Amino acid sequence: MKHGFKIIFALMLCLLLLGCGADRPMEEGEENDLIVVGFSQIGAESNWRVANTESIQAALSEENGFMLILDNARQQQENQLKAVRTFIQQGVDYIVLAPIVESGWESVLEEAKREGIPVIIIDRRVEVSNQGLFTAWIGANFRQEAETAVSWLEEELLLSGREDEPINILHVQGTLGGTAQIERSAGLLEAVERHSNWTVTAQLVGEYTQAKGYEVVLEYLRQNRDIDVLYCENDDMAFGAMQAMDELNIEYGADGGVIVISFDAARTALEACMAGKINLCVECNPLHGPKVAELIWQMEEGVLPRKENFVDEGSFTTEMLTEELIANRAY
Ligand code: GZL
Helix, strand or coil: CCHHHHHHHHHHHHHHHCCCCCCCCCCCCCCCCCEEEEEEECCCCCHHHHHHHHHHHHHCCCCCCEEEEEEECCCCHHHHHHHHHHHHHHCCCEEEECCCCCCCCHHHHHHHHHCCCCEEEECCCCCCCCHHHCCEEEECCHHHHHHHHHHHHHHHHHHCCCCCCCEEEEEEECCCCCHHHHHHHHHHHHHHHHCCCEEEEEEEECCCCHHHHHHHHHHHHHHCCCCCEEEECCHHHHHHHHHHHHHCCCCECCCCCEEEEEEECCHHHHHHHHCCCCCEEEECCCCCHHHHHHHHHHHHCCCCCCCEEECCCCEEEHHHCCHHHHHCCCC
Protein backbone atom coordinates (compact mmCIF):
# COMPACT_ATOMS: atom_id res chain seq x y z
CA MET A 1 0.00 0.00 0.00
CA LYS A 2 1.50 3.40 -0.99
CA HIS A 3 2.42 5.86 1.75
CA GLY A 4 -0.19 8.38 0.61
CA PHE A 5 -2.96 5.82 0.61
CA LYS A 6 -1.85 4.61 4.05
CA ILE A 7 -2.53 8.07 5.54
CA ILE A 8 -5.97 8.28 3.89
CA PHE A 9 -6.70 4.67 4.82
CA ALA A 10 -5.58 5.23 8.42
CA LEU A 11 -7.82 8.30 8.70
CA MET A 12 -10.74 6.36 7.21
CA LEU A 13 -10.03 3.52 9.65
CA CYS A 14 -9.93 5.87 12.65
CA LEU A 15 -13.28 7.36 11.61
CA LEU A 16 -14.75 3.90 11.28
CA LEU A 17 -13.34 2.67 14.59
CA LEU A 18 -14.58 5.80 16.38
CA GLY A 19 -18.09 4.35 16.09
CA CYS A 20 -18.81 5.61 12.55
CA GLY A 21 -20.12 2.20 11.65
CA ALA A 22 -17.06 -0.07 11.83
CA ASP A 23 -18.46 -3.53 11.36
CA ARG A 24 -15.51 -5.04 13.23
CA PRO A 25 -12.51 -3.44 15.00
CA MET A 26 -9.15 -4.56 13.63
CA GLU A 27 -7.91 -7.62 15.51
CA GLU A 28 -5.03 -6.86 17.94
CA GLY A 29 -1.82 -6.87 15.88
CA GLU A 30 -3.68 -7.53 12.60
CA GLU A 31 -1.46 -6.10 9.86
CA ASN A 32 -3.53 -4.48 7.15
CA ASP A 33 -1.38 -5.29 4.16
CA LEU A 34 -4.17 -5.53 1.61
CA ILE A 35 -3.18 -4.72 -1.96
CA VAL A 36 -5.25 -1.69 -2.95
CA VAL A 37 -6.64 -1.85 -6.51
CA GLY A 38 -8.64 0.88 -8.21
CA PHE A 39 -10.94 -0.56 -10.92
CA SER A 40 -12.58 1.69 -13.52
CA GLN A 41 -15.44 -0.30 -15.06
CA ILE A 42 -17.45 0.95 -18.05
CA GLY A 43 -20.87 0.36 -16.51
CA ALA A 44 -23.51 -2.38 -16.31
CA GLU A 45 -24.88 -2.19 -19.87
CA SER A 46 -25.01 -5.92 -20.51
CA ASN A 47 -25.05 -9.36 -18.91
CA TRP A 48 -21.46 -9.68 -20.08
CA ARG A 49 -20.41 -6.53 -18.22
CA VAL A 50 -22.12 -7.63 -15.00
CA ALA A 51 -20.34 -11.01 -15.19
CA ASN A 52 -17.05 -9.21 -15.85
CA THR A 53 -17.46 -7.01 -12.77
CA GLU A 54 -18.46 -9.98 -10.59
CA SER A 55 -15.39 -11.89 -11.75
CA ILE A 56 -13.08 -9.04 -10.73
CA GLN A 57 -14.86 -8.58 -7.38
CA ALA A 58 -14.60 -12.30 -6.59
CA ALA A 59 -10.90 -12.50 -7.46
CA LEU A 60 -9.85 -9.23 -5.81
CA SER A 61 -11.65 -9.88 -2.53
CA GLU A 62 -10.38 -9.01 0.95
CA GLU A 63 -10.07 -12.73 1.75
CA ASN A 64 -7.71 -12.98 -1.23
CA GLY A 65 -5.62 -10.08 0.07
CA PHE A 66 -7.07 -7.16 -1.84
CA MET A 67 -8.93 -3.93 -1.16
CA LEU A 68 -10.90 -3.24 -4.36
CA ILE A 69 -12.20 0.25 -5.13
CA LEU A 70 -14.77 -0.15 -7.93
CA ASP A 71 -15.95 2.82 -9.98
CA ASN A 72 -18.88 2.44 -12.40
CA ALA A 73 -18.43 5.01 -15.21
CA ARG A 74 -22.03 4.67 -16.47
CA GLN A 75 -20.82 4.46 -20.09
CA GLN A 76 -18.95 7.79 -19.96
CA GLN A 77 -15.22 7.96 -20.74
CA GLU A 78 -15.07 11.25 -18.80
CA ASN A 79 -16.10 9.36 -15.66
CA GLN A 80 -13.38 6.78 -16.27
CA LEU A 81 -10.73 9.48 -16.63
CA LYS A 82 -11.91 11.07 -13.35
CA ALA A 83 -11.87 7.70 -11.58
CA VAL A 84 -8.34 6.86 -12.72
CA ARG A 85 -7.09 10.30 -11.62
CA THR A 86 -8.75 9.79 -8.24
CA PHE A 87 -7.06 6.41 -7.88
CA ILE A 88 -3.73 8.10 -8.64
CA GLN A 89 -4.37 10.80 -6.00
CA GLN A 90 -5.30 8.10 -3.48
CA GLY A 91 -1.99 6.34 -4.18
CA VAL A 92 -3.52 2.93 -4.93
CA ASP A 93 -1.12 0.06 -5.57
CA TYR A 94 -2.59 -0.96 -8.95
CA ILE A 95 -5.16 0.31 -11.43
CA VAL A 96 -7.40 -1.93 -13.56
CA LEU A 97 -9.08 -0.18 -16.49
CA ALA A 98 -11.81 -1.52 -18.81
CA PRO A 99 -11.72 1.24 -21.46
CA ILE A 100 -15.01 2.10 -23.16
CA VAL A 101 -13.19 3.19 -26.34
CA GLU A 102 -9.61 2.80 -27.56
CA SER A 103 -8.66 6.49 -27.80
CA GLY A 104 -8.14 9.22 -25.18
CA TRP A 105 -6.03 7.44 -22.55
CA GLU A 106 -2.49 8.71 -23.29
CA SER A 107 -2.26 11.50 -20.69
CA VAL A 108 -3.95 9.70 -17.80
CA LEU A 109 -1.77 6.64 -18.34
CA GLU A 110 1.30 8.90 -18.38
CA GLU A 111 0.15 10.33 -15.02
CA ALA A 112 -0.18 6.84 -13.55
CA LYS A 113 3.24 5.88 -14.88
CA ARG A 114 4.80 9.01 -13.35
CA GLU A 115 3.41 7.92 -9.98
CA GLY A 116 4.74 4.39 -10.47
CA ILE A 117 1.25 2.80 -10.44
CA PRO A 118 1.02 -0.22 -12.77
CA VAL A 119 -2.10 -0.27 -14.98
CA ILE A 120 -3.73 -3.49 -16.22
CA ILE A 121 -6.07 -3.00 -19.19
CA ILE A 122 -8.94 -5.51 -19.47
CA ASP A 123 -11.39 -6.31 -22.25
CA ARG A 124 -11.19 -3.59 -24.91
CA ARG A 125 -7.80 -2.14 -25.80
CA VAL A 126 -6.22 1.32 -25.54
CA GLU A 127 -4.60 3.09 -28.49
CA VAL A 128 -1.40 4.73 -27.15
CA SER A 129 1.88 5.83 -28.73
CA ASN A 130 3.87 3.93 -26.10
CA GLN A 131 2.81 0.41 -25.10
CA GLY A 132 4.89 0.92 -21.95
CA LEU A 133 2.11 3.11 -20.58
CA PHE A 134 0.32 0.00 -19.35
CA THR A 135 1.72 -3.18 -17.87
CA ALA A 136 -0.58 -5.83 -19.34
CA TRP A 137 -3.83 -6.43 -21.26
CA ILE A 138 -6.33 -9.26 -20.66
CA GLY A 139 -9.16 -9.97 -23.04
CA ALA A 140 -10.66 -11.75 -26.01
CA ASN A 141 -9.59 -12.20 -29.61
CA PHE A 142 -12.44 -10.19 -31.10
CA ARG A 143 -11.29 -10.66 -34.69
CA GLN A 144 -11.29 -14.42 -34.17
CA GLU A 145 -14.81 -14.15 -32.79
CA ALA A 146 -15.93 -12.42 -36.00
CA GLU A 147 -14.14 -14.99 -38.16
CA THR A 148 -15.87 -17.77 -36.22
CA ALA A 149 -19.23 -16.16 -36.94
CA VAL A 150 -18.51 -15.61 -40.62
CA SER A 151 -17.13 -19.12 -41.15
CA TRP A 152 -20.23 -20.59 -39.52
CA LEU A 153 -22.50 -18.44 -41.75
CA GLU A 154 -20.64 -19.49 -44.90
CA GLU A 155 -21.07 -23.16 -43.90
CA GLU A 156 -24.73 -22.67 -42.98
CA LEU A 157 -25.54 -21.06 -46.32
CA LEU A 158 -23.63 -23.77 -48.20
CA LEU A 159 -25.47 -26.56 -46.35
CA SER A 160 -28.81 -24.95 -47.18
CA GLY A 161 -27.89 -24.45 -50.85
CA ARG A 162 -27.95 -20.65 -50.50
CA GLU A 163 -24.24 -20.00 -51.10
CA ASP A 164 -25.00 -18.07 -54.30
CA GLU A 165 -28.27 -16.44 -53.24
CA PRO A 166 -28.43 -12.71 -52.42
CA ILE A 167 -28.00 -12.47 -48.61
CA ASN A 168 -29.13 -9.28 -46.87
CA ILE A 169 -27.41 -8.72 -43.50
CA LEU A 170 -28.63 -6.30 -40.82
CA HIS A 171 -25.57 -5.31 -38.73
CA VAL A 172 -26.23 -4.18 -35.15
CA GLN A 173 -23.09 -2.65 -33.67
CA GLY A 174 -21.87 -2.09 -30.12
CA THR A 175 -20.46 1.17 -28.79
CA LEU A 176 -18.50 2.69 -31.68
CA GLY A 177 -14.74 2.93 -31.13
CA GLY A 178 -14.42 0.08 -28.63
CA THR A 179 -12.23 -2.85 -29.70
CA ALA A 180 -15.08 -5.39 -29.58
CA GLN A 181 -17.10 -3.28 -32.03
CA ILE A 182 -14.13 -2.42 -34.25
CA GLU A 183 -13.04 -6.03 -34.67
CA ARG A 184 -16.45 -7.71 -34.81
CA SER A 185 -17.50 -5.17 -37.46
CA ALA A 186 -14.28 -5.48 -39.46
CA GLY A 187 -14.57 -9.26 -39.58
CA LEU A 188 -18.06 -9.05 -41.03
CA LEU A 189 -17.23 -6.30 -43.56
CA GLU A 190 -14.17 -8.20 -44.80
CA ALA A 191 -16.40 -11.23 -45.41
CA VAL A 192 -18.92 -9.08 -47.29
CA GLU A 193 -16.04 -7.95 -49.52
CA ARG A 194 -15.32 -11.62 -50.28
CA HIS A 195 -18.95 -12.50 -51.04
CA SER A 196 -20.42 -10.44 -53.87
CA ASN A 197 -23.90 -11.83 -53.05
CA TRP A 198 -23.75 -10.60 -49.41
CA THR A 199 -25.04 -7.09 -48.64
CA VAL A 200 -25.04 -5.19 -45.34
CA THR A 201 -28.38 -3.41 -45.68
CA ALA A 202 -27.77 -1.17 -42.65
CA GLN A 203 -25.46 -0.65 -39.66
CA LEU A 204 -27.41 0.27 -36.53
CA VAL A 205 -25.69 1.27 -33.24
CA GLY A 206 -27.29 -0.51 -30.30
CA GLU A 207 -24.72 0.52 -27.63
CA TYR A 208 -24.68 -3.12 -26.34
CA THR A 209 -28.03 -2.64 -24.56
CA GLN A 210 -31.32 -4.51 -25.09
CA ALA A 211 -33.35 -1.30 -24.99
CA LYS A 212 -31.33 0.47 -27.67
CA GLY A 213 -31.10 -2.70 -29.75
CA TYR A 214 -34.90 -3.02 -29.70
CA GLU A 215 -35.38 0.65 -30.55
CA VAL A 216 -33.07 0.81 -33.58
CA VAL A 217 -34.06 -2.58 -35.01
CA LEU A 218 -37.81 -1.96 -34.63
CA GLU A 219 -37.49 1.41 -36.37
CA TYR A 220 -35.48 -0.15 -39.21
CA LEU A 221 -37.67 -3.25 -39.69
CA ARG A 222 -40.81 -1.16 -39.84
CA GLN A 223 -39.46 0.24 -43.15
CA ASN A 224 -37.30 -2.68 -44.38
CA ARG A 225 -38.28 -6.29 -43.84
CA ASP A 226 -36.03 -7.89 -46.44
CA ILE A 227 -33.23 -9.27 -44.22
CA ASP A 228 -31.78 -12.79 -44.17
CA VAL A 229 -29.22 -12.44 -41.36
CA LEU A 230 -29.10 -10.40 -38.14
CA TYR A 231 -25.47 -9.93 -37.01
CA CYS A 232 -25.65 -8.58 -33.41
CA GLU A 233 -22.42 -7.61 -31.67
CA ASN A 234 -23.72 -8.78 -28.29
CA ASP A 235 -26.53 -10.83 -26.71
CA ASP A 236 -28.41 -7.94 -25.16
CA MET A 237 -28.87 -6.22 -28.52
CA ALA A 238 -29.87 -9.58 -30.02
CA PHE A 239 -32.61 -9.88 -27.39
CA GLY A 240 -33.78 -6.38 -28.29
CA ALA A 241 -33.84 -7.30 -31.98
CA MET A 242 -35.75 -10.50 -31.23
CA GLN A 243 -38.30 -8.44 -29.28
CA ALA A 244 -38.71 -6.20 -32.35
CA MET A 245 -39.11 -9.15 -34.73
CA ASP A 246 -41.68 -10.74 -32.40
CA GLU A 247 -43.63 -7.49 -32.41
CA LEU A 248 -43.58 -7.39 -36.23
CA ASN A 249 -44.30 -11.12 -36.60
CA ILE A 250 -41.01 -11.73 -38.40
CA GLU A 251 -39.84 -15.35 -38.21
CA TYR A 252 -36.27 -15.98 -37.04
CA GLY A 253 -33.98 -18.67 -35.62
CA ALA A 254 -33.01 -22.28 -36.24
CA ASP A 255 -36.41 -23.35 -37.61
CA GLY A 256 -36.36 -20.82 -40.42
CA GLY A 257 -36.60 -17.13 -41.18
CA VAL A 258 -33.92 -14.62 -40.23
CA ILE A 259 -30.59 -16.20 -39.14
CA VAL A 260 -29.58 -14.68 -35.78
CA ILE A 261 -25.90 -14.44 -34.83
CA SER A 262 -24.93 -13.03 -31.41
CA PHE A 263 -21.71 -12.46 -29.41
CA ASP A 264 -20.98 -13.01 -25.70
CA ALA A 265 -22.80 -16.35 -25.11
CA ALA A 266 -24.09 -15.43 -21.65
CA ARG A 267 -26.37 -18.07 -20.10
CA THR A 268 -29.60 -16.33 -21.18
CA ALA A 269 -28.40 -16.26 -24.79
CA LEU A 270 -27.41 -19.93 -24.64
CA GLU A 271 -30.91 -20.74 -23.37
CA ALA A 272 -32.40 -18.81 -26.33
CA CYS A 273 -29.99 -20.60 -28.67
CA MET A 274 -30.98 -24.03 -27.29
CA ALA A 275 -34.62 -23.00 -27.86
CA GLY A 276 -33.75 -22.25 -31.49
CA LYS A 277 -34.23 -18.45 -31.22
CA ILE A 278 -30.56 -17.67 -31.82
CA ASN A 279 -28.70 -19.69 -34.46
CA LEU A 280 -25.13 -19.02 -33.30
CA CYS A 281 -23.70 -17.70 -30.01
CA VAL A 282 -20.05 -16.70 -30.26
CA GLU A 283 -18.50 -16.71 -26.80
CA CYS A 284 -16.66 -13.74 -25.33
CA ASN A 285 -15.30 -14.79 -21.96
CA PRO A 286 -15.83 -12.08 -19.26
CA LEU A 287 -14.06 -13.98 -16.46
CA HIS A 288 -10.94 -11.81 -16.27
CA GLY A 289 -10.72 -11.74 -12.45
CA PRO A 290 -8.43 -14.71 -11.82
CA LYS A 291 -5.92 -13.55 -14.46
CA VAL A 292 -5.90 -10.00 -13.04
CA ALA A 293 -5.12 -11.39 -9.58
CA GLU A 294 -2.45 -13.70 -11.00
CA LEU A 295 -0.66 -10.81 -12.77
CA ILE A 296 -0.80 -8.60 -9.66
CA TRP A 297 0.73 -11.36 -7.50
CA GLN A 298 3.46 -11.77 -10.12
CA MET A 299 4.25 -8.06 -9.90
CA GLU A 300 4.20 -8.23 -6.10
CA GLU A 301 6.96 -10.84 -6.44
CA GLY A 302 8.91 -8.61 -8.83
CA VAL A 303 8.00 -10.60 -11.95
CA LEU A 304 7.08 -8.61 -15.09
CA PRO A 305 3.83 -10.17 -16.35
CA ARG A 306 3.03 -11.22 -19.90
CA LYS A 307 1.88 -8.22 -21.94
CA GLU A 308 -1.00 -9.83 -23.84
CA ASN A 309 -3.24 -12.37 -22.10
CA PHE A 310 -6.05 -13.93 -24.14
CA VAL A 311 -9.02 -15.66 -22.51
CA ASP A 312 -10.36 -18.98 -23.82
CA GLU A 313 -13.62 -18.93 -25.78
CA GLY A 314 -15.67 -20.93 -28.28
CA SER A 315 -19.05 -20.87 -30.01
CA PHE A 316 -22.40 -22.63 -29.66
CA THR A 317 -25.23 -23.63 -32.00
CA THR A 318 -28.72 -24.89 -31.18
CA GLU A 319 -27.95 -28.56 -31.68
CA MET A 320 -24.83 -28.42 -29.44
CA LEU A 321 -26.60 -27.12 -26.36
CA THR A 322 -28.12 -29.08 -23.44
CA GLU A 323 -29.62 -28.07 -20.07
CA GLU A 324 -26.62 -29.67 -18.36
CA LEU A 325 -24.03 -27.79 -20.46
CA ILE A 326 -25.76 -24.47 -19.77
CA ALA A 327 -26.21 -25.21 -16.05
CA ASN A 328 -22.48 -25.82 -15.73
CA ARG A 329 -21.54 -22.50 -17.31
CA ALA A 330 -19.93 -19.89 -15.02
CA TYR A 331 -21.92 -16.99 -16.51
C1 GZL B 1 -16.61 -7.54 -25.17
C2 GZL B 1 -17.16 -6.38 -24.39
C3 GZL B 1 -18.52 -6.03 -24.87
C4 GZL B 1 -19.51 -7.19 -24.78
C5 GZL B 1 -20.75 -6.45 -24.46
O1 GZL B 1 -15.40 -7.93 -24.62
O2 GZL B 1 -16.35 -5.24 -24.54
O3 GZL B 1 -19.02 -5.00 -24.03
O4 GZL B 1 -19.61 -7.92 -25.97
C6 GZL B 1 -20.23 -5.47 -23.43
O5 GZL B 1 -21.78 -7.23 -23.94
O6 GZL B 1 -21.14 -4.46 -23.21
